Amino acid sequence: MTDNITKPARTRYAPSPTGNPHIGNIRTAIFAYLWAKHTGGQFLLRIEDTDKKRQTETGVQDIKNSLGWLSLDWDEGPDKGGPFAPYVQSERLDLYQSIAKKMVEDGTAYYCYCTPERLDAVNKAKQAIKQAPGYDRRCRTISETEKEAALASGLTPTIRFKVPLEGKTTFTDLVVKPLTVENSTIQDAVILKSDGFPTYHLAHIVDDHFMEISHVIRGQEWLPSAPLHVMIYQALGWEMPAFIHAPVILNPPGQKGKLSKRDNAVSVSQYSELGYLPEALMNFLVLLGWSYDDHTEFFSMEDLIKDFDIARIQPTPAKFNIDKLDFLNAHYINHVLTVDDFARRCLPFLAEYGVISPEEAANPGARWEFIRAACALVKDKVKTLAEVPVEIDFLFKPGAALEYPATDLIGKNEGPAAAAQVLEETINYLRDIPDETYNDRDAILAGLTEISENKLHLKNRGLMLWPPRVALSGRTKSPDLMGMIITLGRAETLARLEKGKQSLA
Numbered sequence: 001m002t003d004n005i006t007k008p009a010r011t012r013y014a015p016s017p018t019g020n021p022h023i024g025n026i027r028t029a030i031f032a033y034l035w036a037k038h039t040g041g042q043f044l045l046r047i048e049d050t051d052k053k054r055q056t057e058t059g060v061q062d063i064k065n066s067l068g069w070l071s072l073d074w075d076e077g078p079d080k081g082g083p084f085a086p087y088v089q090s091e092r093l094d095l096y097q098s099i100a101k102k103m104v105e106d107g108t109a110y111y112c113y114c115t116p117e118r119l120d121a122v123n124k125a126k127q128a129i130k131q132a133p134g135y136d137r138r139c140r141t142i143s144e145t146e147k148e149a150a151l152a153s154g155l156t157p158t159i160r161f162k163v164p165l166e167g168k169t170t171f172t173d174l175v176v177k178p179l180t181v182e183n184s185t186i187q188d189a190v191i192l193k194s195d196g197f198p199t200y201h202l203a204h205i206v207d208d209h210f211m212e213i214s215h216v217i218r219g220q221e222w223l224p225s226a227p228l229h230v231m232i233y234q235a236l237g238w239e240m241p242a243f244i245h246a247p248v249i250l251n252p253p254g255q256k257g258k259l260s261k262r263d264n265a266v267s268v269s270q271y272s273e274l275g276y277l278p279e280a281l282m283n284f285l286v287l288l289g290w291s292y293d294d295h296t297e298f299f300s301m302e303d304l305i306k307d308f309d310i311a312r313i314q315p316t317p318a319k320f321n322i323d324k325l326d327f328l329n330a331h332y333i334n335h336v337l338t339v340d341d342f343a344r345r346c347l348p349f350l351a352e353y354g355v356i357s358p359e360e361a362a363n364p365g366a367r368w369e370f371i372r373a374a375c376a377l378v379k380d381k382v383k384t385l386a387e388v389p390v391e392i393d394f395l396f397k398p399g400a401a402l403e404y405p406a407t408d409l410i411g412k413n414e415g416p417a418a419a420a421q422v423l424e425e426t427i428n429y430l431r432d433i434p435d436e437t438y439n440d441r442d443a444i445l446a447g448l449t450e451i452s453e454n455k456l457h458l459k460n461r462g463l464m465l466w467p468p469r470v471a472l473s474g475r476t477k478s479p480d481l482m483g484m485i486i487t488l489g490r491a492e493t494l495a496r497l498e499k500g501k502q503s504l505a
Contacts, residue, residue, distance in 0.1 A: 008041035010214045013067070013074070014048050014204060017059025020267035021066050023320075024219055024249045027285045031246055032217045033072045034286070034308035041214070045077030046207060047088045050197045066268040070278050071301060076211075084211040089203050096198035099206055099236070100159045100191055108235035109191060111157040112139040113150035134187045135160070159192040161201070161232060169227040173243035175313050176220065181227045189228055205229060209238050215310070217244045244310050247289040250317045275349060275386030279336065280329040288318035298331065330383045343368075343375040346388045353389035355396045373487040377479035394473050395487060399496035402474035406503040411466035411476075416504040419467045422458075423501040425451050426468045427494055430485065438490055441482040471500030 011032035015021055021029075036043040045067070047060055056062070060078070067074065076082030086092060103109035114122075114135075123133040140162065150157070164183045172178040191202035198206070208216060223245050233240045271281050283299055290313050292299070299307070333342060351361035356371065364371050378391045394402060410419045429447055430438065437443045452464035465481050472484045472493060485493050 007039065007214065009036050009039040010042050010044065010212055011036040011217060012044040012046050012208070012211065012213050013072075014046040014207070015063050016048050016051055016054065017056065017063060018051070018054045019056050019059060020062045020269045023266050023268070023271075023285065026066060026070070026268055027249065027288055028217050028219060028246050029067065029072060030070070030282065030285055031244070031290070031308075031310070031313065032215070034304050035215060035217065035310055036075075037305045038308045042075040043072070044082070044211060044213070045074035045087065046211070047078055048200065048203065049088060049090045050199070050203055052090075052197070062269065069268060069272055070282050089198070089207070092203075092207070093196055093198075095210070096203055096206055097192065097196060100198065100202060103161070103191075103235065104159060106235075107162070109159050109161050110140055110188075111147070112160045112188075112190070113142060113147060113155060113157045114139060115155065137188050140188070156194040158190045158194050160188040161191050161228070161235070163188050163228070163231060169230055171226045171230050171243075173226070173245050174310055175247075176223065176245050176315050179223065179226065183231075186228050186231070191232070201225065201228060201232065205232055205236070205238075208241055209236075213241050215242045215244060217246060217310075220245045220248050220315075244313060247314055248317045249288055250319050273386075275384030275388075276325065276329050277332050277337075277345070277385070280325065280332045283332075284325045284328050287324075288320065289314050297328070326383045333382060333385075334380045337379075339372060339376045339379060342379050343372040346375045346385055347371070349385050350389050353393065355389045355393050370487065373483075377483045377487060381479070391479065394475065394478075395484070399472075399492055399499060402496070402499075404470065404474040406500075408476050409467045409470045409500050409504060411463070411470070413463050413467065418463075420501050420504040421456065422464055422467045423471060423497050423504070425456060426464075427497045427501065430490065430497070431494055439486055441486065444482050444485060467500065468497060472496050 013029035013032055015025060015029075033043045035041075045063075047063070049055060049060075064079075074080065076084070076087065078087045081087075089096075100109060104111065112135075119135065122136050126133050139157075139160070163186045167183050168180050169183055169186075170178055170180040189201050190199050192198050204216075207213075226243065226245070230240065268281070272278070279301075282301070282304075283297075286299065286304060286308075287297070290308070292307050292312065337345070347356070347361040347364065350356045350371070351358045356364075356367070360367060360371075374392045374395045375388060377395075378388055382388055382391060406416070409423070410416060413419045413422065426448065429451060430444075433444075433447065437447070448464055449461055452458045452461050456464065458464055469478050469481045469484070470476060472478070472481070472488065478484065488496070
């Protein structure tokens with residue numbers, strides 16, 4: 001087994017095009033990518049499309065989109081080519097078929113003439129006597145007469161691997177403890193189906209061998225099949241790559257079992273649509289089953305490539321904690337993204353919510369500065385991009401369209417008259433100050449504080465700030481008042497304040 005960590009690694013991500021990739025599946029792609037890049041090697045994309053019944057029309061593009069969104073660029077693959085092309089299994093059928101037939105000739109595989117009906121009957125009979133279902137190996141000893149009769153009936157046989165019936169097979173990978181099984185407990189798996197397509201058990205071994213894959217990183221759900229794969233490698237006389245079985249991802253705390261499509265958003269595309277950043281999701285997924293130390297939580301892509309080590313992958317299941325993802329996402333929004341980058345990423349969410357038009361999302365033009373300023377008001381408050389439109393949509397509506405109970409304007413002031421006086425003084429102040437003061441947040445706050453303390457003699461500044469906040473936003477929870485005043489501009493701000501004052505009359 002190859003486990004030389006000083007050599008440049010060749011790793012691969014080999015999904016089936018059956019829809020948007022599952023989070024757990026993508027996590028193995030991330031590990032494979034990081035290990036290849038950490039060692040100065042190559043990361044391959046290979047499409048395992050041998051299960052035609054489960055494929056989707058957009059499956060391959062969904063895979064590419066998910067990898068691209070996370071910045072996992074492949075060095076070789078279907079659209080890039082490479083020294084071991086083609087990288088789509090349905091285009092490599094001749095190779096699988098020739099190897100399967102060669103295994104039959106060598107006595108390590110055999111033709112199986114059993115019909116689906118017979119296989120079903122065998123399973124039912126075993127279940128009736130409380131035995132584990134599985135093939136009974138009948139065709140290992142089938143007579144020539146029976147073979148001829150089956151072929152004469154038009155049946156096309158499958159090819160099964162001939163598992164050694166004696167001895168044990170031990171499998172060890174770089175994460176999980178050694179696993180030893182009695183050979184007699186392993187099924188004679190089909191390696192080539194009757195339609196000429198290989199099963200996973202043969203195809204991935206053939207591809208990994210000829211594509212010179214040094215490290216295979218996959219989920220622990222494949223551990224039960226690992227001894228079978230070891231046997232096939234041994235039967236073919238090929239050197240095995242190093243295997244790394246990453247831990248399964250469990251449901252969030254309070255939910256039992258593996259992360260499931262039924263209960264949670266489980267694909268990369270879903271998290272993109274929910275407003276999570278690729279940097280945050282990447283960071284989060286890496287930490288599901290891997291850690292650099294006991295305290296470091298935030299990693300750039302450069303950090304991950306530099307620090308990633310397969311020896312730090314954990315064998316125990318990883319808990320999917322959405323609160324941790326929210327925390328990481330909020331950190332990236334608040335501390336990593338610039339205001340410009342944040343606002344640009346908000347554009348499609350603003351368009352989907354109807355705050356701006358799709359055309360403006362594609363080209364904001366003259367409205368960019370307003371959109372940027374509006375988004376900046378909540379940059380340090382939101383956890384996801386999808387929350388932004390809900391928080392700032394009132395800024396894009398005419399003030400006359402805002403609807404709210406007049407009582408909301410009062411807050412903890414002594415009554416409607418007191419709140420109306422606050423609004424009146426705010427209107428007078430903002431109407432008369434020069435432009436340079438109007439666009440200075442600290443200056444506006446100082447001016448309103450002066451009015452609160454020395455003219456209205458309010459108990460605290462909050463009584464001064466509450467009525468204008470509600471009048472500008474129509475809400476009892478809103479962004480910073482000074483930010484709203486500057487973003488809306490003088491004319492719109494004064495109109496909204498006046499409307500609020502009149503509602504208290």
